Amino acid sequence: MRQEAIYARQSVDKKDSVSIEAQIEQCRALAKTQEPLVFQDKGFSGKNTERPDLKRLFEAIRAGRISTVYVYKLDRISRNIVDFNQLYQTMEAYGTEFVSVNEKFDTSSVMGRAMMQIIAVFAQMERETIQQRVKDNYYYRITDGRWAGGPAPYGYKNARTENNVPTLKPVPEELNLVRAAFSLYDGTAHLSLASLCTWLYNQGYRTRKGGKFVSCTLSRIMQNPVYVQADQKLYKYFQTKKIKFLNEQEEWDGSTSCCIVAKKKGNSSLSKYEDMKEQSVYLTNIPGIVPSHLYISVQSRLKKNEQFKRANSPSALEELAGKLKCASCGHTIKSYSQSTNMRPYLSCPGRATHKICGESYRKVNFETLQEQIGREIQGYLDSIEGRERQKQEENRKLETRKEELKKELDNLIALAAKGGLTAEVLQAAIEERQTEINGIELKVQMNTSAVDFLKVNLENNSELNFYHGPQEHIEYGLLLMEQKKELVKLLIEKITLHSDGAYEIEWSL
Ligand SMILES: [Zn+2]
Numbered sequence: 001m002r003q004e005a006i007y008a009r010q011s012v013d014k015k016d017s018v019s020i021e022a023q024i025e026q027c028r029a030l031a032k033t034q035e036p037l038v039f040q041d042k043g044f045s046g047k048n049t050e051r052p053d054l055k056r057l058f059e060a061i062r063a064g065r066i067s068t069v070y071v072y073k074l075d076r077i078s079r080n081i082v083d084f085n086q087l088y089q090t091m092e093a094y095g096t097e098f099v100s101v102n103e104k105f106d107t108s109s110v111m112g113r114a115m116m117q118i119i120a121v122f123a124q125m126e127r128e129t130i131q132q133r134v135k136d137n138y139y140y141r142i143t144d145g146r147w148a149g150g151p152a153p154y155g156y157k158n159a160r161t162e163n164n165v166p167t168l169k170p171v172p173e174e175l176n177l178v179r180a181a182f183s184l185y186d187g188t189a190h191l192s193l194a195s196l197c198t199w200l201y202n203q204g205y206r207t208r209k210g211g212k213f214v215s216c217t218l219s220r221i222m223q224n225p226v227y228v229q230a231d232q233k234l235y236k237y238f239q240t241k242k243i244k245f246l247n248e249q250e251e252w253d254g255s256t257s258c259c260i261v262a263k264k265k266g267n268s269s270l271s272k273y274e275d276m277k278e279q280s281v282y283l284t285n286i287p288g289i290v291p292s293h294l295y296i297s298v299q300s301r302l303k304k305n306e307q308f309k310r311a312n313s314p315s316a317l318e319e320l321a322g323k324l325k326c327a328s329c330g331h332t333i334k335s336y337s338q339s340t341n342m343r344p345y346l347s348c349p350g351r352a353t354h355k356i357c358g359e360s361y362r363k364v365n366f367e368t369l370q371e372q373i374g375r376e377i378q379g380y381l382d383s384i385e386g387r388e389r390q391k392q393e394e395n396r397k398l399e400t401r402k403e404e405l406k407k408e409l410d411n412l413i414a415l416a417a418k419g420g421l422t423a424e425v426l427q428a429a430i431e432e433r434q435t436e437i438n439g440i441e442l443k444v445q446m447n448t449s450a451v452d453f454l455k456v457n458l459e460n461n462s463e464l465n466f467y468h469g470p471q472e473h474i475e476y477g478l479l480l481m482e483q484k485k486e487l488v489k490l491l492i493e494k495i496t497l498h499s500d501g502a503y504e505i506e507w508s509l
Contacts, residue, residue, distance in 0.1 A: 008020045011253065031068075068096065074100050155171055157171055176205075226259050232253075245280070262279055317335050319487075320373065323488060331350040331357065364501045380491060491509075
């Protein structure tokens with residue numbers, strides 16, 4: 001007897017993807033028989049047909065054992081229209097019906113079959129939009145797992161796979177340095193790039209030319225994701241950098257590393273890592289040797305190092321520019337520098353320019369201040385969800401109290417009607433309660449708009465559009481400077497600074 005079959009596939013665990021179990025359950029609900037056969041490929045992408053259970057399913061179909069195949073969505077079978085058509089034709093040839101839970105149509109009718117073809121075309125178009133963003137053939141070619149060519153990064157040699165695809169061959173001694181550099185720089189607080197270079201040299205590590213590494217070479221090595229396991233965590237990190245992805249999110253499963261390609265040839269690799277908006281990232285065909293969390297943490301240290309170097313630029317106050325106010329006179333605090341190789345110091349224009357203020361901010365260390373405030377912002381972000389709940393809870397309590405007061409008013413009026421209260425007492429009692437009710441209504445409205453304000457502003461800000469709601473974790477330290485600026489603009493009204501470095505943050509909400 002022919003049996004019904006369910007096919008489910010999930011490439012990686014994602015918040016927005018439907019789990020294999022849920023897919024199977026939904027298919028089971030549509031199945032006509034009690035015990036359909038279940039075929040499932042966990043951890044396989046739909047871009048090709050190299051999937052063990054898919055192969056088993058089609059062996060069963062070719063053996064004439066399957067009456068109907070149920071899937072949750074068309075793209076579970078294949079994301080590629082050529083593959084899909086081939087598989088579908090096999091099903092037709094063996095009289096196997098095909099039912100998709102999500103695309104509800106009956107493939108036993110002509111209309112249903114036509115619908116299915118159209119949907120399959122759209123599914124493929126969706127996949128291709130990612131690739132169409134970069135029309136260049138070169139980009140297209142590298143999305144199928146390869147090394148795009150060019151000089152091999154430190155730690156590797158250019159090589160070819162068995163199928164003659166370009167790849168990289170590890171140079172173990174060199175990769176040891178890469179590992180050592182990452183873990184030392186991350187694990188040793190206060191270790192500067194320069195002292196890391198010296199340490200590595202003393203340990204016997206050499207450049208390819210046999211010399212000592214210099215800070216910028218080492219920094220470039222540590223910025224290169226070709227050493228890193230390209231998993232979902234790294235994908236999300238690059239998402240915040242607004243880089244263009246040449247592979248789909250589900251392909252970022254940690255099995256390979258990734259590589260950044262600059263849009264314009266001839267970009268120096270330093271700027272390549274600084275502003276990623278113009279760059280694209282693709283998955284290589286070599287495994288990563290550094291875990292993504294280590295890479296991300298090293299990037300934030302490297303960035304701090306950069307920021308220190310840039311502290312003398314006109315926008316030295318960075319994301320806090322315009323927000324720092326003098327506690328004594330209220331003027332907006334500015335930064336001044338005496339010479340290019342000296343760290344800038346904070347100063348109140350009320351003192352320096354208008355001569356109306358006696359406060360000096362020379363002892364305030366800006367980097368420390370920036371770090372402290374960064375931590376407070378992180379704390380604020382981490383508590384958004386809790387704060388929303390708290391406000392909603394508060395509103396519930398206020399509404400309950402309002403109902404009580406309304407009942408009391410009714411009772412008072414009833415009592416007065418029976419002649420049990422004098423007019424003066426009644427009026428005073430009503431006024432007292434009415435005032436409280438008005439206060440409650442105002443507070444409820446403020447709570448509601450506070451919750452909405454954050455939601456609307458965070459979710460609709462084009463700089464912050466990676467934020468999808470209060471459950472999303474934002475790592476403030478990893479944001480781009482312009483994103484930090486946007487966030488500070490949104491969250492902080494002003495920061496009142498005292499000459500001893502003490503400060504109070506006035507949050508917008
Ligand atoms: Zn002042």
